[in-house]
Amino acid sequence: MPETQPRVKFQTTAGDFTIELNPEKAPITVKNFLTYVNEGFYNGTVFHRVIPGFMAQGGGFDTSFKQKATHDTIKIEADNGLKNDRGTVAMARTGIPDSASSQFFINYKDNDFLNHSAPTSQGWGYTVFGKVVEGMDVVDEMAKAPTATRNGHQDVPKTDIIIEKAEVIK
Secondary structure (H helix, E strand, O other), X not given: OOOOOOEEEEEEOOEEEEEEEOOOOOHHHHHHHHHHHHOOOOOOEEEEEEXXXXXXXXEEEEOOOOEOOOOOOXXXXXXXXXXXXXXXXXXXXXXXXXXXXXXXXXXXXXXXXXXXXXXXXXXXXXXXXXXXXXXXXXXXXHOOOOEEEEOXXXXXXXXXXXXXXXXXXX
């Protein structure tokens, strides 16, 4: 990858980590993500779903577990050749392919079943748009947090893992 790849640093209550974005392979997704970062949207949100051996998801709920209002959803770019491998960052979405907005997840392992296989409801997969380049140990540590069901959501850390600040550093 060229050195011009944007990087976003996350300062969290669990520690800091940095992701490198891939605007060449996922231009719509990266633009959308950077809009949220630059607006300060992620500041004060929590990782609301953490499943060891699978992924950690955040970017949608504040500390009172209220879902934040988002911009319009974006077109899926999961057929960009990037895989849901360990340390990669992908967009969360509903069962509708073009439904991603602000929520993202970090893969704890190679999750091949999340990769694009066909332009069908079952095969679209999830758009990978970046990877953790610093602080994967912090992300791994988050997986050790005890979880419970909260407001109907499963796998919620009992102690909030809060994104205190997300900012573009490059």
